[in-house]
Amino acid sequence: MDKRLIWLALGSFTISTEGFVISSLLPDIARDAAISVPLAGSLITAFALAYAIGTPILATLTGEWDRRRVILWTMAFFVLGNLAAALSSSFELLLIARIVMALSSGLFAATAQGTAVALVDDHHRARAIAVVVGGTTVAVAVGAPLGALVAAIAGWRGTFFAIAGFGALAGAILWYRLPRGIVGTRLPLRMRLAAALRPGVMPILVTTILALIGAFTVFAFVAPLAIEGGGLNPIALPGMLLAFGVGAVIGNIGGGQAADRFGATRTVCWSLALSAAMLMTFSLIPTFLPREIAGPALMAMMVPWGIVGWAFPPAQASRIIKLAPDAAPIVLSLNASALYLGVALGAGVGAAVLRYGAPADLGMVAAVFPIVGLGVVLAGRWAARLVAMPAE
Missing domain, CATH: 1.20.1250.20 (MFS general substrate transporter like domains)
Structure with missing residues (x-):
């Protein structure tokens, strides 16, 4: 190397x-x-x-x-x-x-x-x-x-x-x-835009945006969730980020391997489904558990959330490259832009939740987006099967 x-x-x-x-x-x-x-x-x-x-x-x-x-x-x-x-x-x-x-x-x-x-x-x-x-x-x-x-x-x-x-x-x-x-x-901008219009690319970009909206609705405001929702001391925030980071490393490696072994689309589907479940948990924990238990439980959840969430990017990248292998740098850059657009929208959604609700509401609202993203992926698979069916 x-x-x-x-x-x-x-x-x-x-x-x-x-x-x-x-x-x-x-x-x-x-x-x-x-x-x-x-x-x-x-x-x-x-x-x-x-x-x-x-x-x-x-x-x-x-x-x-x-x-x-x-x-x-x-x-x-x-x-x-x-x-x-x-x-x-x-x-x-x-x-x-x-x-x-x-x-x-x-x-x-x-x-x-x-x-x-x-x-x-x-x-x-x-x-x-x-x-x-x-x-x-x-x-x-x-x-x-x-x-x-x-x-x-x-x-x-x-x-x-x-x-x-x-x-x-x-x-x-x-x-x-x-x-x-x-x-x-x-590479002219028109080439980048043309790549986005290739069959199948736009649904992948939409799925990326939806997944990141869900993730950053919570991650952007993990501090008030931990402090106000879980009763943790601010000094615990580095520990929460460390727990998430450990999970992210595992998920990043495991997501790539799972995509190679079980298929990128299947890995993305599992990541979206499990992400939705874990985001809901971030609302259920501070709502139903006493504060002395809620804080440690939120911190413990950061590891599996990091694993599931970070299994998504390598699998999604594999999907978009498979669709346009001749334009891999362009479609990957489009996917990166979609990632950050999702981050921006997620932070906006989280801010709206806190403005009109409480930190404990973040997870339930966030879970909607990976569920919709999962629907987009499944709809795409269903449509592809219909197209592939032989005419009678």
Whole structure:
């Protein structure tokens, strides 16, 4: 394995840590800014929308630029965004800083995967991408809990300072290690849109959006769910994120293996069904269990939820590649945009639930979306069987 892939994974780790730790910071940010937690949740919505919309546009504009140059600029803007967030004097400035981070994060992710492919031979492309994407998985398992722990000790601004420092270190290593002269291919936006209109691709993208809406209706507001719904102390938040991260690592590995052994569509169906059941549990636990039991039960649920939830992305990616193997980079980028659109909508749904209800309502509302997603998948299979039936 080319050791330079490790440094690209380090960049992915740094960027993804910020993306996953923010949910644990929302109550502290809301308190300091004198706003509600649902309004603070717009930090997640704005980030995800900017990522989903901005990434394909920026990737198109910079497609023919030197990959090293793009990566270094994205890391520089990511570091500046974190510093601006740490030093922000108002919620509006913090919101702008997160949008800057989203645009730089999305372009880094797209460029890093393309660079990883360019660094290896044709037979190791999938493994190279897996190494880079693995940085995100490690960020969920380790980076986000550590970021939450830093916040518990030094406040939410301390977390942004720490991520900025780590980002600067990652950028310096990438500046030293990445070669010059790797040039990408410019893919017009019309090609990306045309890929979305291929038969079967749009239902997959819709399913991805629905799955992530359900997940982030709860995950975006896991802090009020744990504190208000489960009676946990805020110091328990790093432990909850760690439990989720352990499950995510297991699910990410297991989801890919299950897709290969049992079929990607079957794996996606099981993931959606079990996700819906577990999301309901996040409402049932604080509603029916006493607070001294509800808190530990919520924390224990984070591991299986992480397993089930993170089994979905590799299986879904396998499904969309099978539909359009000749346009794999394009459809994967569309699926990534769908992921973040789902994150944005999920944070919005969760904010609405908290605005008109209670943290204990989050799970029941969230469960609706993977159930609808499961319906979309099953309807697609039924339609495909009808088409395949011989005419009498």
